[in-house]
Amino acid sequence: MISRAFIVLLIALGNLGTANAAGPDCSRPFTLALHDHGLLYSADTDTGIDKDVADELIRRSGCKVTTSVMPRARIWQLIESGALDFSLSGISNAERDKFAGFAWYFSNKYYLLVNKNVGVRNQQDFEQNGKLQLGIIRSFRYSPSANRLVDKLQAADRVIQAGGLAPLYQTLMVNQIQGMIIEPFDYPTLEEKKIRDVSTIIEFNDPPVPHGLIMSKKALPLAEQEKWRALVNGMRTDGTMRRIFEKYFKPDLAAAMVDF
Numbered sequence: 001m002i003s004r005a006f007i008v009l010l011i012a013l014g015n016l017g018t019a020n021a022a023g024p025d026c027s028r029p030f031t032l033a034l035h036d037h038g039l040l041y042s043a044d045t046d047t048g049i050d051k052d053v054a055d056e057l058i059r060r061s062g063c064k065v066t067t068s069v070m071p072r073a074r075i076w077q078l079i080e081s082g083a084l085d086f087s088l089s090g091i092s093n094a095e096r097d098k099f100a101g102f103a104w105y106f107s108n109k110y111y112l113l114v115n116k117n118v119g120v121r122n123q124q125d126f127e128q129n130g131k132l133q134l135g136i137i138r139s140f141r142y143s144p145s146a147n148r149l150v151d152k153l154q155a156a157d158r159v160i161q162a163g164g165l166a167p168l169y170q171t172l173m174v175n176q177i178q179g180m181i182i183e184p185f186d187y188p189t190l191e192e193k194k195i196r197d198v199s200t201i202i203e204f205n206d207p208p209v210p211h212g213l214i215m216s217k218k219a220l221p222l223a224e225q226e227k228w229r230a231l232v233n234g235m236r237t238d239g240t241m242r243r244i245f246e247k248y249f250k251p252d253l254a255a256a257m258v259d260f
Contacts, residue, residue, distance in 0.1 A: 024227040026063035032086040033070045033078070036164055037137075038185035039248045040089050043069050049185070050088040052244045053105065053235070057213070060231050071163050073139035075214075082218025086228075090214035093141055101215040101225040103232035105241055107208040107260040110142045111201050112149075113190070114179040115172060122202060123149060126179055135160045135168040135177035143206035146181050169195060184253065208260065 034041045034050050041048035058065045065086075070078075078084035080099040092102050114120045118132060126132055127149060134153050138161045141147055153159050160177050162168050165186060171177045173194065182190075182201075190196055213232050215225045235241045236258060245254035 022227075024061045024063055024231070025224055026061065029064040029066060030085040031083075032058075032065050032067045032088070033075045033084055034067060034088065035072045035075060036069060037072075037089075038165060038183075039188060040185050041069070049244060049248055052247070053088055053213075053241070056235060056240060056244070057228070057231055060234070061228070071139075072137060073163075076139055079214055079216045080218075082216050085216055085219045087214040089211045091141060091209050091211055099217050101217055101220070101222075101229075102210075102212040103215070103225075103229040104210040104212040104260075105232050105236060106212075106245065106257045107210045108184050108257055109206065109208050110146045110204050111182050112146070112179055112204065113172070113182045113199050113201055115175060116198055116200050117175070118178045120179070120200075120202070123204065126202075127152065130156070130158070132178040133158050133160055133176070135162060135171055135180040137161070137165070137168070138163055140181075142181050143204055143209050145204040145206045150181070165189065173198065184249070184257070208257075210260065 032054055034048075034054065036043040039048055040050045054065075054067060075084065075087045076096070079087060089106075090096070090100070090102060092100070112123060112126065114126060118126075118129070120126045120129070120132070123145065126134070134150065136150055136159060142150065150159060160171065162171070168177065168180045169189060172180055190199070190201075213228065215228060217225075220228070232241075241258045242254055245258050248254075249257070
């Protein structure tokens with residue numbers, strides 16, 4: 001006769017199997033790349049919003065995930081080829097949608113930061129002055145109006161590209177560029193007096209842009225993408241995502257970014 005304890009054990013094992021089946025397939029190790037960008041991630045301190053999100057996703061999935069730090073341009077290349085499984089805080093466009101899936105976890109607006117000395121009051125002023133140069137991070141895309149500005153100035157050879165924020169701020173300070181595109185994660189840097197004293201912020205007239213977990217379509221089947229998307233949605237639903245953002249922003253701004 002089968003003992004009651006043995007039956008209980010079989011039920012427990014069956015339930016465990018069902019729970020595991022509902023989560024991501026952890027039969028292989030995964031790779032995830034962070035990029036150095038303001039409050040999203042600082043390579044100097046190994047801290048930031050994306051680091052916290054990655055740590056929580058890894059914990060919830062139960063999978064082995066190796067993290068690294070790469071330039072954004074390299075991340076997109078590897079996501080497209082399938083050599084990299086994940087990255088974070090990515091935005092979509094028609095080209096990226098061909099090779100990447102997304103799980104949205106925050107949304108924010110973009111701004112044009114300009115040198116006060118050039119007398120620019122709005123986006124049109126900057127666009128129409130052929131002497132002004134715009135600095136951008138290589139491979140970055142922004143909101144629709146910001147993208148149109150970048151594309152138009154790039155065609156006119158008025159765009160300088162850099163690998164990250166720091167060199168753009170440096171070139172703005174010495175007037176090698178007169179403007180750059182920023183987002184809320186860059187605000188702490190703006191608190192530095194030397195930058196604040198020489199710059200002003202112009203808002204693009206665009207709605208907030210969703211950002212999310214980037215998943216390589218070559219590396220992850222659609223069914224597995226849905227499982228990772230469910231983990232991200234769970235973090236939003238149970239308040240974990242808002243608590244992460246509140247570590248870096250005031251509660252009202254954190255709420256505006258994650259509740260969309």
